[in-house]
Amino acid sequence: RAIGAKVALQTVSQTEIAIRFVGSDSGRDVAPIWVDHADMTGDPGAQVQLYTAIDGSPGEFLVNNTTANNQQFPSVAMSATGSFVITWTSAGQDGDAEWETNIYAKQFPSNEVIRGATTSSTSGYQAEWTNWIEGARYTPYIVSVDDPANHLVAPGSGLDGVVELTVFTPFGAGLGSGTLLSSGTHILTAAHVVADPFGNLAAMAIDVAFDLPAGRVIIPASNVFIHPDYNGNPFTGHDVAIITLAAAAPTEAERHDIYRGTDELGRVGTKYGYGMFGTGDVGSVNNPDGLKRVGQNKYEALGGVLGASNMLLAYDFDNGLPQNDGFGQRINMPDLGLGLNEVSAAPGDSGGPT
Structure with missing residues (x-):
C-alpha cells in the first residue's frame, strides 16, 4: 500500500481489542498482534493479524488453539526473512493452579510461505496449513465447474489405489491424498501433507484409507520419507514424500508406477x-x-x-x-x-x- 494509506487490519473480532506489539521484517511485512477479550468463540484469545507488502491484502487468523481461556500479554518477534514467533501468558494450564502462569510460544513461517507468494490459486497445499493455523486460507480454491456429485469415483472403478490420508500432528489432524505404488507397501504423496512449514516431519501418525467395493480398509503408516531438498515451501519444488505402510495394501487396490x-x-x-x-x-x-x-x-x-x-x-x-x-x-x-x-x-x- 502507499505510505500513509489506511488499512483495515481486523475484521473478525467483534468486541474489545487491544493492539500490543508490531513486528517487521526486511521485506516490509508486518504482524500486528492483539488480544480480543470476547472473541467469536466466547473465549479470550491471543490473535494475530497479518499484513503483507506483497499484495497489500490483510488476513487474520487465531494464533492459539492449544491453551484454553486466558491468553494475555502477547508479543511478536520477526526475523529478517519474515518468519515470526508469538508468545503469550496463560494461567491454569497443564495441571497448574488457576493463579499459576506459564509463557507459551508458537512459531509461524513468513507471509510469503503462508500465502504461497500470492500465486497459490492453482495449488491445494494450504489445506494443511489450516489445521496448524486456524482459518489461514487466503485464496479461493475451486473444484469443479458443475455439480461435484458428477465427479465421484466409485470403489471398483480401477482407482482403489488412490487413498485418503489422515495425518496426526502436534497441531491437530489434517487430510491429504496419495497413491499406492507398485511395491504395494508404499504411498506417494506431497511432502507438505506430512511436513511442517519448515520441511521437517510433523506427522506423528498417519492412517491410510483404501475404499474398496467391500468397504473401507485402513492401514497405519510405519515410516515416512520426505525429499531431502524440500524446504517447507511447495513453490520451490521437491514437494514429495513416500509413506511406508505397516502392512501390504489390499490386493484389490490397484498399484501405480511413477510417470517419469x-x-x-x-x-x-x-x-x-x-x-x-x-x-x-x-x-x-x-x-x-x-x-x-x-x-x-x-x-x-x-x-x-x-x-x-x-x-x-x-x-x-x-x-x-x-x-x-x-x-x-x-x-x-x-x-x-x-x-x-x-x-x-x-x-x-x-x-x-x-
Missing part, C-alpha cells in the same frame, strides 16, 4: 483426490466427506509464470468465458478449458495423483 517423462506441457491430466469440494462460483465450501472425486485440467505453463520454480507445472481454472481465463488474461495464453470436465485442486487433494 518430461512432455507434460500442453497435455490434459486427470486428477483424483479426497479434498474439499464445491463449484467455481462459490469455491470449495464443503468439507471433505470421505469420497473420491475426479476431473481434468491442462498443464499450460511452467511455474515461473506465477513466480514459482520452473520445476513445477501450472494450470488455471477455466469456466469457458474469456474474461475468466486466468492465463489468457494474465500471460496472454488463451485457453477456455475443458467444459464440465474442468477442475482444480482443493484443500485435501494435495498428494493425489494426476
Whole structure:
C-alpha cells in the first residue's frame, strides 16, 4: 500500500481489542498482534493479524488453539526473512493452579510461505496449513465447474489405489491424498501433507484409507520419507514424500508406477483426490466427506509464470468465458478449458495423483 494509506487490519473480532506489539521484517511485512477479550468463540484469545507488502491484502487468523481461556500479554518477534514467533501468558494450564502462569510460544513461517507468494490459486497445499493455523486460507480454491456429485469415483472403478490420508500432528489432524505404488507397501504423496512449514516431519501418525467395493480398509503408516531438498515451501519444488505402510495394501487396490517423462506441457491430466469440494462460483465450501472425486485440467505453463520454480507445472481454472481465463488474461495464453470436465485442486487433494 502507499505510505500513509489506511488499512483495515481486523475484521473478525467483534468486541474489545487491544493492539500490543508490531513486528517487521526486511521485506516490509508486518504482524500486528492483539488480544480480543470476547472473541467469536466466547473465549479470550491471543490473535494475530497479518499484513503483507506483497499484495497489500490483510488476513487474520487465531494464533492459539492449544491453551484454553486466558491468553494475555502477547508479543511478536520477526526475523529478517519474515518468519515470526508469538508468545503469550496463560494461567491454569497443564495441571497448574488457576493463579499459576506459564509463557507459551508458537512459531509461524513468513507471509510469503503462508500465502504461497500470492500465486497459490492453482495449488491445494494450504489445506494443511489450516489445521496448524486456524482459518489461514487466503485464496479461493475451486473444484469443479458443475455439480461435484458428477465427479465421484466409485470403489471398483480401477482407482482403489488412490487413498485418503489422515495425518496426526502436534497441531491437530489434517487430510491429504496419495497413491499406492507398485511395491504395494508404499504411498506417494506431497511432502507438505506430512511436513511442517519448515520441511521437517510433523506427522506423528498417519492412517491410510483404501475404499474398496467391500468397504473401507485402513492401514497405519510405519515410516515416512520426505525429499531431502524440500524446504517447507511447495513453490520451490521437491514437494514429495513416500509413506511406508505397516502392512501390504489390499490386493484389490490397484498399484501405480511413477510417470517419469518430461512432455507434460500442453497435455490434459486427470486428477483424483479426497479434498474439499464445491463449484467455481462459490469455491470449495464443503468439507471433505470421505469420497473420491475426479476431473481434468491442462498443464499450460511452467511455474515461473506465477513466480514459482520452473520445476513445477501450472494450470488455471477455466469456466469457458474469456474474461475468466486466468492465463489468457494474465500471460496472454488463451485457453477456455475443458467444459464440465474442468477442475482444480482443493484443500485435501494435495498428494493425489494426476
